[in-house]
Amino acid sequence: MDLFPLFNSLRISLIATLITLVTGILAAYFVARLSGAVKGILDTLLTIPMVLPPTVVGFLLLMLISPKSFLGQILKSYFDLTLTMNWYSAIFAVTIVTFPLMYRTVRAAFEAFDQNLLYAGQTLGLSDRFIFLKILLPNCKSGIIAGVVLAFARGLGEYGATSMVAGYIAGRTATVSTTVAYYWQIGLDGPAVFWVIVNLVISFAVMLTVNFYEKRRPVRKEAA
Amino acid sequence: MSLYCRIEKHFGPFRLDVEFDAGDEVVSVMGASGSGKSMTLRCIAGIEKPDAGRIVLNGRTLFDSEKKINLPPQLRRTGLLFQDPALFPNMTVLENIRLAAPRNAKVTAEQYLESYGLDLLGNRYPDQLSGGQKQRCAIARMLASEPEILMFDEPFSALDTHLRWQMEREIARTIAGFQGTVLLVSHNRDEVFRLSDRVTVLTDGKSEELRTKQDLFFRPVSYADALLTGCKNIFPASVRESEIEIPGLGLTLTCSDAPENVRYAGIRAKRMLPGYAAQPAEEYLFLNYRVLNITESIFTYIVEILPENGTKSLYWEIDKSVYAGIKDHAASVAIPRKELMLLH
Numbered sequence: 001m002d003l004f005p006l007f008n009s010l011r012i013s014l015i016a017t018l019i020t021l022v023t024g025i026l027a028a029y030f031v032a033r034l035s036g037a038v039k040g041i042l043d044t045l046l047t048i049p050m051v052l053p054p055t056v057v058g059f060l061l062l063m064l065i066s067p068k069s070f071l072g073q074i075l076k077s078y079f080d081l082t083l084t085m086n087w088y089s090a091i092f093a094v095t096i097v098t099f100p101l102m103y104r105t106v107r108a109a110f111e112a113f114d115q116n117l118l119y120a121g122q123t124l125g126l127s128d129r130f131i132f133l134k135i136l137l138p139n140c141k142s143g144i145i146a147g148v149v150l151a152f153a154r155g156l157g158e159y160g161a162t163s164m165v166a167g168y169i170a171g172r173t174a175t176v177s178t179t180v181a182y183y184w185q186i187g188l189d190g191p192a193v194f195w196v197i198v199n200l201v202i203s204f205a206v207m208l209t210v211n212f213y214e215k216r217r218p219v220r221k222e223a224a
Numbered sequence: 225m226s227l228y229c230r231i232e233k234h235f236g237p238f239r240l241d242v243e244f245d246a247g248d249e250v251v252s253v254m255g256a257s258g259s260g261k262s263m264t265l266r267c268i269a270g271i272e273k274p275d276a277g278r279i280v281l282n283g284r285t286l287f288d289s290e291k292k293i294n295l296p297p298q299l300r301r302t303g304l305l306f307q308d309p310a311l312f313p314n315m316t317v318l319e320n321i322r323l324a325a326p327r328n329a330k331v332t333a334e335q336y337l338e339s340y341g342l343d344l345l346g347n348r349y350p351d352q353l354s355g356g357q358k359q360r361c362a363i364a365r366m367l368a369s370e371p372e373i374l375m376f377d378e379p380f381s382a383l384d385t386h387l388r389w390q391m392e393r394e395i396a397r398t399i400a401g402f403q404g405t406v407l408l409v410s411h412n413r414d415e416v417f418r419l420s421d422r423v424t425v426l427t428d429g430k431s432e433e434l435r436t437k438q439d440l441f442f443r444p445v446s447y448a449d450a451l452l453t454g455c456k457n458i459f460p461a462s463v464r465e466s467e468i469e470i471p472g473l474g475l476t477l478t479c480s481d482a483p484e485n486v487r488y489a490g491i492r493a494k495r496m497l498p499g500y501a502a503q504p505a506e507e508y509l510f511l512n513y514r515v516l517n518i519t520e521s522i523f524t525y526i527v528e529i530l531p532e533n534g535t536k537s538l539y540w541e542i543d544k545s546v547y548a549g550i551k552d553h554a555a556s557v558a559i560p561r562k563e564l565m566l567l568h
Binding site: 114116117119120121122123124125126127128135138139 | 266269271297300301308313314323324365366
């Protein structure tokens, strides 16, 4: 059995999760400090991919990067580069679909964080950068990890937008979820069941990790 | 060493309008909940921005709305102790203190630990400390940042009664060793009286002129002063020619120098005497009364009495030893004339 779809899914989701980890944290930090209408509007914009059908995300993404689009034409003619129908095309789709999960989870952690600790840091003369990296992030660790796990798990299972921008090309763009769909469409239940089981095993492992971590969390670091 | 502070800030329907000029002293900011006391300290520290005003600390302008100066909190060198200690939970006690210290600190973090009785707890994390230890660590950390002003925002409110006194002594010691202005926000009139030199009263966000604590507590001039300093008996009063009338008590007294603007009269519950003990009689006002209710306190009884010709009851707080004696005498209470507070 060719395990390429598993490898491809893992690398796509891993890279997309790393991108949303950084962008999600920065966006959450920025939005959590805003207030009023600006915050409401920006928050809605950043969250919308979560409630849109993935096919709509895929369609919008194609309008932006397909070879027929303005950007696609420029990349094609100047760099001979096509952003669709490659293994990495799915990274764009997965990043957009998983971003709101990361962003919202981290923002909730930031907003639940005791603001007086940030103010105390400021009055003590600590730089905003130090406060962000050494006080805010470490103390919001569990929220950030929850966001990473959720985004990674969601990324592994992404189908709709991925199939539109990356398609199904065996050995090139196939992922676990597009492979299941492919075998089902051509009526090969055997391989389809195999990939369904792979999917179940991964989801189970992810949720087990989350639960294990949740149980360990209350145990604090003991004093030296 | 001085602080000049003028702050105007609107939030919602509320308007903060504070102005005071403090020297090398302890100034308390008193006022009911929601009167803007904490907001004032936060504006000075720079974590809230006033709409208008000017804040000058030891000659350095921290904020000036006209000159568009607004130093970030990091450059203000103000020490602010919050209601909760706000220690960084991911760092040990020693790390908490060490990271606040400037590079060429005069006193080492270890010396602060020792000074605040934390020398054996340096490697503990904040959630392994008691409430008092946390607050001591927060004070040590604030001092380690070498601030030019100390501000305490209700530092005792999160502590148990038995810890409050210890903490108050700790803060008194900190204040005594500090050169510069100290601001204290507190609800507790006893703590304010013991710790501070002067007091400013905030009423609905508006500050009154700074007064010495003696002036505020012994010679209050307004209804708000009397209420804030814990006066339990305040009644509407009016001045006509050289007479003061207090209808609620059924009392009219002659007073040649009463100010025109008197609207209320107040008497502290602890300042009244049993009628038989009041000598010489011309220095007292006497009221015959009926007892409505008796509440037993630890060292005193608080008796609610209704004056014979009055319509309003008043509270009289009597030492238990004195209380034992009044039953044998006529029900008469004496109010020292000089203790009657005339308020506007």
